[in-house]
Amino acid sequence: MKRVTFKAGDHLYSQGDKATKAYLLLEGEVAFFLGSKRVFDVSREAFFGDLHLFDEGDYPATAVAATDAIALSFTKDQLLDYLMDSREALTKYLGYLGSRLEEIVLLHESRE
Structure with missing residues (x-):
């Protein structure tokens, strides 16, 4: 795990790049784009790229x-170790995944 800083406008990764972190x-705050279209943002305490x-x-x-x-930047093994070493971190991560899944379901239902 490594602490990293970004300036506004810094590029973290591109659509289609192999997920490595x-x-x-x-x-x-981090913004996500599909092509040139800004599709969503994440803010404090959000996992992404996982x-x-x-x-x-x-x-x-x-x-x-x-x-x-x-x-905090994690490789696959670092993230697994981080989650396995802390019940609090694992609980927070699973809660975040649940929230993301709920957002996807609501978005899908709104399109029907």
């Missing part, structure tokens, strides 16, 4: 720091 945002880290897939969107930001 996950992040836990400590401060600031899902395709586990299946060795590609990042589904481009991530850009919307503001100055501070995050």
Whole structure:
């Protein structure tokens, strides 16, 4: 795990890049783009870049720091160790995944 800082406008990764890192945002905001369209943002205490880290897939969107930001950066093994070493971290992560799933379901239902 490594603490990293980003300036507003810094590019974290691109859509289609192999997922090699996950992040836990400590401060600031990160925006996600599909092509040139800004599709969503995350802020403090959000995990991102994590899902395709586990299946060795590609990042589904481009991530850009919307503001100055501070995050923890994890490789796959580091994230697994972090979650296994702390019940609190694992609980927070699972809660965050549940929230993301709920957002996807609501978005899908709104399109029907």
